Amino acid sequence: MTATPRPSPGRPRDDQVDHRIADAAVELFGRKGWASFSIEAVARLAGVGKASVYLRWRNKEELLVEALKLRMGRISDVDTGTVRGDLVELVQQLLTLYTGERGQAALRLGIEARGIPGLAERYEDMAQAQILAARAIVRRGIRRGELPENTSVTFLLDAVCGGAMNHALTVPPALGPLTAEAMADYAEHFVDFVLTSVLSGP
Amino acid sequence: MTATPRPSPGRPRDDQVDHRIADAAVELFGRKGWASFSIEAVARLAGVGKASVYLRWRNKEELLVEALKLRMGRISDVDTGTVRGDLVELVQQLLTLYTGERGQAALRLGIEARGIPGLAERYEDMAQAQILAARAIVRRGIRRGELPENTSVTFLLDAVCGGAMNHALTVPPALGPLTAEAMADYAEHFVDFVLTSVLSGP
Numbered sequence: 001m002t003a004t005p006r007p008s009p010g011r012p013r014d015d016q017v018d019h020r021i022a023d024a025a026v027e028l029f030g031r032k033g034w035a036s037f038s039i040e041a042v043a044r045l046a047g048v049g050k051a052s053v054y055l056r057w058r059n060k061e062e063l064l065v066e067a068l069k070l071r072m073g074r075i076s077d078v079d080t081g082t083v084r085g086d087l088v089e090l091v092q093q094l095l096t097l098y099t100g101e102r103g104q105a106a107l108r109l110g111i112e113a114r115g116i117p118g119l120a121e122r123y124e125d126m127a128q129a130q131i132l133a134a135r136a137i138v139r140r141g142i143r144r145g146e147l148p149e150n151t152s153v154t155f156l157l158d159a160v161c162g163g164a165m166n167h168a169l170t171v172p173p174a175l176g177p178l179t180a181e182a183m184a185d186y187a188e189h190f191v192d193f194v195l196t197s198v199l200s201g202p
Numbered sequence: 203m204t205a206t207p208r209p210s211p212g213r214p215r216d217d218q219v220d221h222r223i224a225d226a227a228v229e230l231f232g233r234k235g236w237a238s239f240s241i242e243a244v245a246r247l248a249g250v251g252k253a254s255v256y257l258r259w260r261n262k263e264e265l266l267v268e269a270l271k272l273r274m275g276r277i278s279d280v281d282t283g284t285v286r287g288d289l290v291e292l293v294q295q296l297l298t299l300y301t302g303e304r305g306q307a308a309l310r311l312g313i314e315a316r317g318i319p320g321l322a323e324r325y326e327d328m329a330q331a332q333i334l335a336a337r338a339i340v341r342r343g344i345r346r347g348e349l350p351e352n353t354s355v356t357f358l359l360d361a362v363c364g365g366a367m368n369h370a371l372t373v374p375p376a377l378g379p380l381t382a383e384a385m386a387d388y389a390e391h392f393v394d395f396v397l398t399s400v401l402s403g404p
Contacts, residue, residue: 033237036235111306111309152395155395158369159365166364194396197398
């Protein structure tokens with residue numbers, strides 16, 4: 001075990017070690033889930049001593065919450081100027097996230113977060129923030145006259161966000177990982193498919 | 203620990219105990235995932251001795267695969283006579299599954315199955331069977347003239363199946379569980395939303 005020395009007062013924390021631990025936490029959570037998540041296992045995976053982890057985080061709940069905040073990013077607000085552009089960007093971000101190295105952790109969060117002490121509340125905040133951002137895309141589209149006033153935000157977002165998740169989960173492994181090109185192509189055509197519905201609705 | 207006596211040759215296995223163990227296996231997998239899945243934990247949850255489990259299943263891989271087969275059911279083939287009816291039924295089945303007591307296990311399978319020895323292959327078979335059943339719904343719709351020839355089966359199913367999953371995952375817990383009535387209502391209107399796209403497509 002390599003132990004990181006406790007920093008003297010005023011000395012900045014070692015960002016590299018912070019990130020290594022956070023990466024290990026996200027990776028472990030993604031691979032095994034909360035039930036197998038422990039400070040010890042994270043320290044082992046990060047190649048640091050347990051003390052190095054406890055120096056930074058008080059317990060495993062705090063570690064996971066902070067690690068997700070630090071390393072997982074979030075679906076960023078998109079505002080390309082058109083509703084189609086925004087939704088294509090959203091689908092690409094979701095496909096990239098779900099099929100990337102932190103994809104397992106992202107998918108797991110959706111089903112486990114509500115049962116993890118300390119994370120449940122924060123997860124609801126994150127989820128609400130993303131839902132609000134996605135709703136803003138639709139609202140701007142309505143304001144610009146691109147979408148009808150009565151567009152169902154729920155249906156549109158269930159179709160768009162759920163479709164991206166379903167696509168990431170059902171690509172047969174035999175086909176190999178989705179390339180960036182395949183994701184961009186899917187995102188454009190799938191968004192056009194869903195928008196057709198909104199634009200020709202009753 | 204209560205131990206079930208080994209049945210004498212020719213004596214039928216005790217179905218009640220089989221089901222109790224299978225229920226416990228599905229519940230444990232749903233709550234904690236594969237990384238925490240063990241014969242011991244399943245036996246404890248089922249209130250039987252480890253020997254009772256080993257009497258029936260050789261190892262934990264076999265136990266989980268069989269338990270899922272026995273207790274999880276599958277999205278059954280639907281053939282109501284119309285493509286709209288079939289898709290509404292499919293969305294209702296998915297919402298019922300994901301929000302029901304075995305919902306966690308079903309959602310987990312989607313992200314964990316490919317990493318579980320012995321289950322990965324069986325899961326691909328199950329997933330393929332369901333994809334084929336869903337594709338059959340769309341093909342029948344095309345044959346009956348309800349859907350255009352060039353309908354994208356992938357887009358339609360990503361939107362419909364993904365939408366149901368997204369809806370189940372994003373209902374705020376504050377609203378309480380989805381009622382059967384709310385699921386039926388959502389299924390009808392969401393399917394109409396997606397079908398509008400197919401029917402007015404280019």
